[in-house]
Amino acid sequence: MLSLKKYLTEGLLQFTILLSLIGVRVDVDTYLTSQLPPLREIILGPSSAYTQTQFHNLRNTLDGYGIHPKSIDLDNYFTARRLLSQVRALDRFQVPTTEVNAWLVHRDPEGSVSGSQPSSGLTLESSSGLQDVTGPDNGVRESETEPGFSEDLEDLGAVAPPVSGDLTKEDIDLGAGREIFDYSHRQKEQDVDKELQDGAEQEDTWPSEGAEALARNLLVDGETGESFPAQVPGGEDQTALSLKECLRLLEATCPFGENAEFPADISSITEAVPSESEPPGLQNNLLSPLLTETESPFDLEQQWQDLMSIMEMQAMEVNTSTSEILYNAPPGDPLSTNYSLAPNTPINQNVSLHQASLGGCSQDFSLFSPEVESLPVASSSTLLPLVPSNSTSLNSTFGSTNLAGLFFPAQLNSTANDTAGPELPDPLGGLLDEAMLDEISLMDLAIEEGFNPVQASQLEEEFDSDSGLSLDSSHSPSSLSSSEGSSSSSSSSSSSSSSSSTSSSASSSFSEEGAVGYSSDSETLDLEEAEGAVGYQPEYSKFCRMSYQDPSQLSCLPYLEHVGHNHTYNMAPSALDSADLPPPSALKKGSKEKQADFLDKQMSRDEHRARAMKIPFTNDKIINLPVEEFNELLSKYQLSEAQLSLIRDIRRRGKNKMAAQNCRKRKLDTILNLERDVEDLQRDKARLLREKVEFLRSLRQMKQKVQSLYQEVFGRLRDENGRPYSPSQYALQYAGDGSVLLIPRTLADQQARRQERKPKDRRK
DNA sequence: CATAGGTGTCATTAC
DNA sequence: ACGTAATGACACCTA
Numbered sequence: 001m002l003s004l005k006k007y008l009t010e011g012l013l014q015f016t017i018l019l020s021l022i023g024v025r026v027d028v029d030t031y032l033t034s035q036l037p038p039l040r041e042i043i044l045g046p047s048s049a050y051t052q053t054q055f056h057n058l059r060n061t062l063d064g065y066g067i068h069p070k071s072i073d074l075d076n077y078f079t080a081r082r083l084l085s086q087v088r089a090l091d092r093f094q095v096p097t098t099e100v101n102a103w104l105v106h107r108d109p110e111g112s113v114s115g116s117q118p119s120s121g122l123t124l125e126s127s128s129g130l131q132d133v134t135g136p137d138n139g140v141r142e143s144e145t146e147p148g149f150s151e152d153l154e155d156l157g158a159v160a161p162p163v164s165g166d167l168t169k170e171d172i173d174l175g176a177g178r179e180i181f182d183y184s185h186r187q188k189e190q191d192v193d194k195e196l197q198d199g200a201e202q203e204d205t206w207p208s209e210g211a212e213a214l215a216r217n218l219l220v221d222g223e224t225g226e227s228f229p230a231q232v233p234g235g236e237d238q239t240a241l242s243l244k245e246c247l248r249l250l251e252a253t254c255p256f257g258e259n260a261e262f263p264a265d266i267s268s269i270t271e272a273v274p275s276e277s278e279p280p281g282l283q284n285n286l287l288s289p290l291l292t293e294t295e296s297p298f299d300l301e302q303q304w305q306d307l308m309s310i311m312e313m314q315a316m317e318v319n320t321s322t323s324e325i326l327y328n329a330p331p332g333d334p335l336s337t338n339y340s341l342a343p344n345t346p347i348n349q350n351v352s353l354h355q356a357s358l359g360g361c362s363q364d365f366s367l368f369s370p371e372v373e374s375l376p377v378a379s380s381s382t383l384l385p386l387v388p389s390n391s392t393s394l395n396s397t398f399g400s401t402n403l404a405g406l407f408f409p410a411q412l413n414s415t416a417n418d419t420a421g422p423e424l425p426d427p428l429g430g431l432l433d434e435a436m437l438d439e440i441s442l443m444d445l446a447i448e449e450g451f452n453p454v455q456a457s458q459l460e461e462e463f464d465s466d467s468g469l470s471l472d473s474s475h476s477p478s479s480l481s482s483s484e485g486s487s488s489s490s491s492s493s494s495s496s497s498s499s500s501s502t503s504s505s506a507s508s509s510f511s512e513e514g515a516v517g518y519s520s521d522s523e524t525l526d527l528e529e530a531e532g533a534v535g536y537q538p539e540y541s542k543f544c545r546m547s548y549q550d551p552s553q554l555s556c557l558p559y560l561e562h563v564g565h566n567h568t569y570n571m572a573p574s575a576l577d578s579a580d581l582p583p584p585s586a587l588k589k590g591s592k593e594k595q596a597d598f599l600d601k602q603m604s605r606d607e608h609r610a611r612a613m614k615i616p617f618t619n620d621k622i623i624n625l626p627v628e629e630f631n632e633l634l635s636k637y638q639l640s641e642a643q644l645s646l647i648r649d650i651r652r653r654g655k656n657k658m659a660a661q662n663c664r665k666r667k668l669d670t671i672l673n674l675e676r677d678v679e680d681l682q683r684d685k686a687r688l689l690r691e692k693v694e695f696l697r698s699l700r701q702m703k704q705k706v707q708s709l710y711q712e713v714f715g716r717l718r719d720e721n722g723r724p725y726s727p728s729q730y731a732l733q734y735a736g737d738g739s740v741l742l743i744p745r746t747l748a749d750q751q752a753r754r755q756e757r758k759p760k761d762r763r764k
Numbered sequence: 765c766a767t768a769g770g771t772g773t774c775a776t777t778a779c
Numbered sequence: 780a781c782g783t784a785a786t787g788a789c790a791c792c793t794a
Contacts, residue, residue, distance in 0.1 A: 605782085627772060657782060659774055664780090666775085771792080779783085 606650045613643050615650075622647050623654030717742060 603611070607619050615622070616637050625633060630651070634644065714732055717725050731748035733741045 653783065655773070656775095656784080659776085660782070663775055663777090767794100769793085772790085774789085775787085777784100777786085779785100 606653060609646055610650060613646050615639075615643060615647060619650055619654065622650045623658075713740065 604619070610619055610622075616639075617633060621633065622630070634647065639647070710732055714727065714730075715724065719725060725742065729745050730742055731745050733743050733748055733751065735741055
């Protein structure tokens with residue numbers, strides 16, 4: 001537990017530092033003081049505010065809230081790698097997963113690539129896998145597909161065995177894994193190998209022509225150095241399909257723009273593809289990134305949402321692209337061409353798909369294709385000899401590049417699309433830096449370009465405040481308490497004491513008996529969310545009350561049946577309440593003995609001791625009765641000192657046991673909450689980045705508009721002699737009332753400097 | 765009424 | 780993973 005705390009503390013600190021570095025403002029103080037008890041507790045250690053009276057009062061309902069800690073795989077939730085990787089992944093933009101699908105589409109129309117491996121089953125697999133991505137039960141299936149993916153990787157690893165050993169899941173999780181690079185090397189290697197052997201492998205299942213074409217079309221990513229296919233090879237040697245052609249092909253072959261369901265589209269596409277053209281590795285490699293990168297259905301959903309919003313954004317971009325092209329794009333700019341090709345396309349996924357795929361494609365084309373020729377051929381000597389299974393290796397390359405495109409370069413690609421202008425070749429990369437300049441730029445723009453400063457500040461506020469963080473403390477004890485009166489205080493009146501004691505007694509047995517009906521934590525979380533601040537399942541107290549007053553009634557709840565088992569075995573017959581009597585002896589003697597044996601084995605040490613000492617009442621009562629009743633009970637019997645001591649020990653231990661269980665449960669909840677917070681933050685960050693891209697784009701647009709208007713107005717101005725003003729000597733200045741003044745340049749510069757200084761001063 | 769001491773309970777930690 | 784002892788903190792009661 002110490003390690004847990006240490007880890008969480010460090011992780012949170014890292015997390016906070018990271019966020020602040022990124023530019024997301026993290027006000028730790030607010031979290032510590034009000035919002036997030038778990039955070040506060042973990043960072044500062046157990047605080048009295050968290051542990052104190054609330055739990056006193058909450059105790060009764062708290063017990064009922066029970067998930068049994070047994071039901072939870074604790075390791076699942078606080079493995080260091082997972083949280084850390086999540087935290088660290090916060091600075092990655094995880095949205096554009098469309099690329100994968102787009103490549104798929106690209107590949108099919110060429111058709112001729114098709115190898116001779118029939119794999120209709122795989123096609124089905126893939127389509128189902130895609131549906132899984134959005135399906136409600138993808139959690140289970142995901143885990144099924146993942147091994148498949150790694151298996152495929154290992155299969156591919158057969159091409160270069162030493163590498164396959166490295167293909168761990170972590171590699172995949174971390175984004176652009178090594179294997180991508182390795183695969184690319186393998187691909188290059190194969191490329192070289194291919195040329196050297198030159199048709200020696202004609203008998204191979206994969207048409208070597210297509211393989212060569214694909215290999216030749218390898219592009220090298222400038223950032224990672226990884227290579228990937230520039231486009232899908234056809235039967236003929238097409239090294240330079242134009243973007244327009246790409247688009248046309250894409251549109252011609254994937255008519256899913258009308259369908260609302262994106263995944264369905266993809267599956268239909270994959271089904272439409274001749275199954276022979278999809279060798280084993282490809283499909284899974286194409287699909288699995290979606291599955292492997294996202295560890296939970298929640299992530300999938302999140303990604304999907306992100307994807308959709310990106311799509312919307314891009315679609316919007318399409319509609320507004322005309323003007324932007326005018327401003328930004330030099331003629332022939334591939335990206336803007338990309339946009340201009342589909343100006344009339346309705347806002348749907350279709351457009352986005354195109355953009356997503358072609359953006360990456362075109363970017364790679366323009367930036368990296370020259371490097372293809374300069375691939376280090378010599379490296380092949382150091383690489384392992386290739387097994388002549390072209391299809392596999394080709395697919396591996398294909399798959400891996402899609403992986404790569406998914407994890408890392410895709411971010412760049414998509415954002416390159418977003419800001420298609422040549423001015424900002426990598427706007428998202430600059431976003432983090434720009435984040436710090438946000439305020440300045442916004443305010444400057446507001447002042448310089450006639451922006452309404454209020455609007456600008458609203459923008460800023462939105463950046464700052466619209467975090468959407470669910471740092472709710474609803475699970476924290478402090479907000480849970482609605483019940484009043486601790487057991488000790490309530491014990492003064494018999495009626496209230498009975499209620500409180502009943503709740504605690506039965507609920508404790510409830511939680512004692514394990515996760516009855518509660519198998520997952522998420523379920524519990526959902527419940528808690530549903531309950532809100534009201535607290536931990538008040539229904540349980542109903543159970544509890546009922547159960548205490550008449551424990552036999554528990555049998556009416558099937559899942560509580562064994563919970564309500566009576567402990568009357570150690571009671572003196574005279575002391576037995578009628579309610580505590582075992583069921584009438586309808587059972588045969590043999591089964592009775594068996595039951596006794598079973599109960600015997602079920603008994604705890606204290607129960608054994610109590611039995612040995614002939615304690616005349618149940619451990620349950622000993623532990624859960626309120627003090628007053630407990631003392632009453634003790635006074636009813638003539639008990640030896642040893643018996644009394646044992647009873648007190650039993651009570652103490654029983655209480656402590658429940659406390660420990662609660663403690664562990666709480667810890668777990670804290671971890672889960674933190675996990676959820678991380679997820680929320682990831683989502684928020686992605687959203688904010690998207691918004692920022694949008695804002696920057698519109699700002700740039702406005703700026704350019706203003707600039708052109710300025711030039712137009714300035715160019716028309718004439719002095720008293722009818723001569724135009726020199727731009728070097730005069731400038732136009734916007735006055736506050738909307739008028740425009742012509743002032744000498746020097747004066748304008750001075751004022752501009754003053755305005756520059758203002759926001760900085762204000763920042764201090 | 766304020767206060768110290770006792771008691772019961774709970775949370776947490778360490779084993 | 781769970782149970783247990785030890786410990787600290789708190790609420791409540793009582794003298």
